[in-house]
Amino acid sequence: MASHEDGHLSTLRDGGFDAVGSIDTNVADGFTMAAVGDLLYAGPVTKGYHPGFADVLRIFDGVDVQFGNLETNILDVQSKGCPQAEYGGAYLIGVPELGADLKAMGFNMVSRANNHTLDWGVEGMRETTRALDENGIVHAGAGENLAQAGAARYLETPRGRVAMVSFATTFMPMARACDPAGEAPGRPGLNSLRLAKSIVVPPEMLEQLRQVRELLPWYVPAPKDASRVVIGEVVFKSGEIAGYSFEPSSRDVDNILRNLRRGKQFADFCMATNHGHEPGEFTDQPPDYEQTFARKTIDAGADAYINHGPHHVRGIEIYKGRPIFYGLGNFFNQDLRTPIGADMFDAHGKDPRFNTDADVTAHEMAVGYPIQEGFISLSAPLYYESVISVSRYEKNQLAELRLYPIELRRTQRLANRGVPRLASAPQAKAILERLQKLSKPFGTKVEIENEVGVIRSAAQLGACGM
Known part of the structure; x- marks a missing residue:
C-alpha cells in the first residue's frame, strides 16, 4: 500500500499541485510596474518649490511597484561615514530626510548596487540601509556579505509579491562584497557582475x-x-569593427541567475536590475554582452530587466513578453552635493581653503566624460532628458508599456536643476523619436500618442524572442 508521502510525490509528478520550484508569473490582472533610472538625489523635494513636479508624481498613482536606482548615500556625515580614497567619481551624499522623502514620492523598491555604494564607506552604506528600512522601502544589491547583497528582496502588493535582485557591472573594485571563507569573515559591499574588457581592433x-x-x-x-x-x-x-567587448564572469552570472530563480520561486513577479555604464557614456548602444545576458535573466524567471547605468536613454526590447530596458536615463540629476571629500577637490584642481563644493561640482560638470573628439559635458541635454516607464500586465504577460517623457530643468541654476517635470510637446516628441530609433533594431515599435510612447503590439508582447 502506498504511503501518504508516495501519494504526495505522485500528485506533484502528475501536475495536481504547483510544481516545486515554479518560476511562473502569478500576478493579478492590472499589475503595474513603474520604473525609472538613476536617482541622483541630494536634497528633499516633496516640500520644495518645484513647479510641475506634482504632475510627474501623478503618473505613479495606483502603481504596484515604483522603482528607481538610489545612486546616493543617505547619512549625517557629522556622525557617521567618511569620504573614501576610492570613490565613484563624485562623493554622492544625501541628507537623512531623503528616506522619508522617497516614501512620500511613492518609491517602494530601490536598487543599491552602483559605483557610489561605498563613497562614504561601510558606515555610509549601513546608514543608507537604516534610512530605507525605517521608511519601509525595499532595497537590494548591498549587504554585509555577498549572500546578503545578492539575495532577492520582497515587496508585498495587493496584486502579488514582488522580488528584486540588483547588481552592478560598473563599480569600484573595493566595493565588491564577498562571502566568508574558512575563518575569514565576509566583506560588506555590493552584488557585482564582473566583466572582462577587451579592445577590438582589425x-x-x-x-x-x-x-x-x-x-x-x-x-x-x-x-x-x-x-x-x-x-x-x-x-x-x-574583429571587423573597432570597439570594446565584454565577457561576464561565469561565476557571477551563475550566482545572479540562481538568486533570480530563487526570488521568483518565493514571489509572483521578479525584477532584475543592473547598474552598468558600459561600454561608456559616449554611446547610446548597449555593450555586446548585455542582450544575451538580459535574456538569460528572463529565462531564469525575471519579468523585467532594467539597466539604469548610462545616465541617458537606450533602446527597449520585448523578449518573451517581458521588457528589457537597456537604459532609462536619470529621474533626478541634482548636481549640487555637499559635503565632498578632499580627494575630489584635488582631482579638480581646487583648494578647500578658497574654493567651495559648488566650485568643484561646476568644474566636474564642465569636464564631463571623455569621448573621441574630447569630452562630453555632464551638462549636455541628454543627461536631463529621460522617461518614466509604466508596464501593465494582464494574464501574467505584458499588455502595455507606456513611456512618459520628462526633463530635469537643465536651464535652471545649479542649485535648482535636476528635479523632473513633464517635457514640453516638442521636447517630448524628440525624446520619444530617439527611443523609437534606438528600439527599432530590437524589433520594438514605439508608437507616439498624445506625447506618450506606447508599446502594445501583440506580436511584440506575446511572441518576440520566442
Missing part, C-alpha cells in the same frame, strides 16, 4: 600589436593565439 592591427609585444622586456614566448594579444593587462581581440 586583424592587421592585431598582428602589429603582437610584434610590439614581442619587443617588450620580459616577453616569454607562448603558443600563438591568433584571436588575441595581451600587453600589460590590456587584452586586444581581432
